[in-house]
Amino acid sequence: MNEYSQDRVNLHTHSFFCGHGTGLVEEYALQAIDQGVSVLGCSEHCPTPDNRWPRSRMSFGRLDEYVAACKATQAAHGPAGRDDLLVLRGFECDYRPEYRSYFEDHLYGDLGCDYLLFGVHYLQLPERRDVPVHRGPLGKADLHAYTEQYIEAMRSGLFLFGAHPDLFAFNYRAWDDEAVACSRAILSCAVDLDMALEINGYGFRKPLVEAPDGMRMAYPIPRFWELAAAEFPSLLVTTNSDAHDASDVAVHWPACRQFAAGFGLKFVRIRIDDRPDGGYRVKMLAP
Numbered sequence: 239m240n241e242y243s244q245d246r247v248n249l250h251t252h253s254f255f256c257g258h259g260t261g262l263v264e265e266y267a268l269q270a271i272d273q274g275v276s277v278l279g280c281s282e283h284c285p286t287p288d289n290r291w292p293r294s295r296m297s298f299g300r301l302d303e304y305v306a307a308c309k310a311t312q313a314a315h316g317p318a319g320r321d322d323l324l325v326l327r328g329f330e331c332d333y334r335p336e337y338r339s340y341f342e343d344h345l346y347g348d349l350g351c352d353y354l355l356f357g358v359h360y361l362q363l364p365e366r367r368d369v370p371v372h373r374g375p376l377g378k379a380d381l382h383a384y385t386e387q388y389i390e391a392m393r394s395g396l397f398l399f400g401a402h403p404d405l406f407a408f409n410y411r412a413w414d415d416e417a418v419a420c421s422r423a424i425l426s427c428a429v430d431l432d433m434a435l436e437i438n439g440y441g442f443r444k445p446l447v448e449a450p451d452g453m454r455m456a457y458p459i460p461r462f463w464e465l466a467a468a469e470f471p472s473l474l475v476t477t478n479s480d481a482h483d484a485s486d487v488a489v490h491w492p493a494c495r496q497f498a499a500g501f502g503l504k505f506v507r508i509r510i511d512d513r514p515d516g517g518y519r520v521k522m523l524a525p
């Protein structure tokens with residue numbers, strides 16, 4: 239059993255496997271060592287057996303190759319290897335109930351994943367399916383769909399934490415009653431379930447967007463985390479770089495630390511236990 243402070247852990251990274259990231263898993267490990275990271279989580283955009291979301295997800299046919307790359311990197315650098323870098327293997331998933339047994343039985347079961355995280359990147363709307371959150375303006379109904387999907391994923395019990403909960407703000411630019419209500423619903427569910435939510439480091443590296451009250455980051459948005467700090471003081475807060483390039487493994491940390499401190503938010507500690515099958519169990523603990 240080992241416990242780590244947040245500044246030594248990054249569990250959200252994407253390599254070349256997803257098609258829009260760069261760098262081999264091995265290159266991420268070398269950068270992690272260079273940048274003072276002790277626990278590196280590989281969380282490639284999760285493929286589905288029916289190759290849904292093909293433009294942004296690794297293809298299903300490469301699943302075994304990816305897992306093998308994670309395992310080889312772990313063996314080379316891990317506790318028994320030449321460095322003391324712990325490499326965990328996981329995926330960033332979009333939850334849909336129809337993939338439940340795939341996540342549970344295949345990813346956790348057959349492939350022995352150490353953790354899964356989720357984000358809501360595509361909206362399931364009554365008239366259209368899989369509308370990208372990052373493309374085009376979102377209306378109130380879209381925001382509700384986002385919130386429902388986010389909560390459904392949290393409640394599935396499959397995920398270690400929720401990524402970029404305020405991603406909706408990328409294209410729902412107003413901070414109005416609707417945004418407050420939806421944010422509150424997500425935050426209160428996370429507190430009920432003891433599930434950590436992520437201040438996403440990738441947002442700090444993206445272009446600003448125009449909102450009704452001026453230019454701001456697409457995400458994370460201060461209003462969401464201000465609300466979290468004011469009304470949900472026991473919320474577990476984590477942060478990751480969401481690196482899509484190996485050199486970005488820990489680049490997020492100073493900005494995320496400063497952002498969180500501005501609201502008096504403290505980050506989780508991360509506990510990692512060995513599993514009998516050689517894998518790891520990850521838990522996020524209150525600061």
Ligand SMILES: [Zn+2]
Nearest residue numbers: 252258283482
């Ligand atoms: Zn990505």
Ligand SMILES: [Zn+2]
Nearest residue numbers: 330357401402
């Ligand atoms: Zn994401």
